Ligand code: FES
């Protein structure tokens with residue numbers, strides 16, 4: 001459990017909050033590159049860490065991420081004209097480039113130098129791995145983009161998806177590093193259908209033993225399940241600062257990475273990175289990867305400061321995710337179709353910000369406890385002037401997840417024997 005004060009420290013990421021400052025030390029995924037498909041294409045709305053922003057791709061292909069509100073009289077720049085290396089406000093024609101400089105101010109006399117004194121808030125942005133990344137922190141501390149393996153493989157080897165969800169980012173982060181829920185939430189009732197659900201390589205052990213090892217980039221944790229013939233089934237998850245995870249998936253490629261990013265304190269952008277370092281994704285893998293999110297909201301509008309979905313979701317909290325009680329009795333544990341729907345139903349059902357004072361954590365929650373401790377410590381440290389290390393070494397993010405059945409051993413022995421440099425380095 002966490003006190004109300006600790007919970008607020010963990011969950012609040014708006015400007016000036018300690019956790020918000022920590023997030024602002026990292027390059028962060030802002031949008032899919034394909035959302036700004038071409039130079040001078042229409043701008044898109046973003047809300048990131050409770051800041052309302054607009055992203056546009058200029059004539060040279062560079063991405064600008066700037067304040068949503070025009071510094072003249074605060075009109076919405078989403079309505080702006082994207083033209084000749086700048087976004088022009090349609091109210092009185094002021095125009096801003098990707099650096100936030102006002103490059104034209106036609107509503108003022110030609111001899112005025114007022115435009116040289118006006119700037120709009122602008123954050124550095126860059127395309128990498130089919131994702132537009134943004135850095136929202138102090139200029140003099142600009143770090144490196146994390147060099148994830150999924151971002152460095154050829155485009156044909158990966159699929160990136162993004163969706164939005166109605167809950168605080170940390171609830172979803174905690175779901176990622178919670179291996180034990182896979183034995184329940186995603187399981188099937190009918191034994192003959194079990195292999196279609198989460199099988200854990202045949203292990204029916206629903207009480208995995210967890211071991212967490214802190215690393216420079218976050219931590220690596222192993223969960224050990226008893227398997228057939230006295231062997232152990234290991235699942236090794238990488239948790240990377242500030243809110244990424246590489247989950248083991250099955251025993252073969254492609255595998256998945258996730259990131260949960262705070263849109264604001266009550267909404268998140270979920271990112272899924274499906275990739276295979278060894279071969280291009282097949283047509284089927286690509287189709288299945290896309291189908292999973294077809295019905296999820298990925299676009300939104302802001303109305304009176306509130307975020308509203310503009311997609312038609314088949315399953316949402318409004319319709320109880322179309323839970324089928326008959327299916328729950330006979331087929332699948334939840335009665336809610338789709339793994340991601342099941343995860344989303346659980347994390348949204350906790351409320352927009354879970355009241356962690358009401359929890360009772362067990363041994364299977366060891367990784368969740370470790371992630372909270374780490375983030376809280378780093379946010380407090382930063383308040384004391386102690387800067388995080390991970391943002392400044394992108395190569396720390398060269399790690400992999402592992403799923404494997406082996407004869408024996410504890411976590412240290414497993415890592416030494418079966419992973420490079422002990423932590424799944426690639
Ligand atoms: S409000 Fe944008 S130019 Fe006037």
Ligand SMILES: [Fe+2]
Pocket residue numbers: 175181182185186339343
């Ligand atoms: Fe899950």
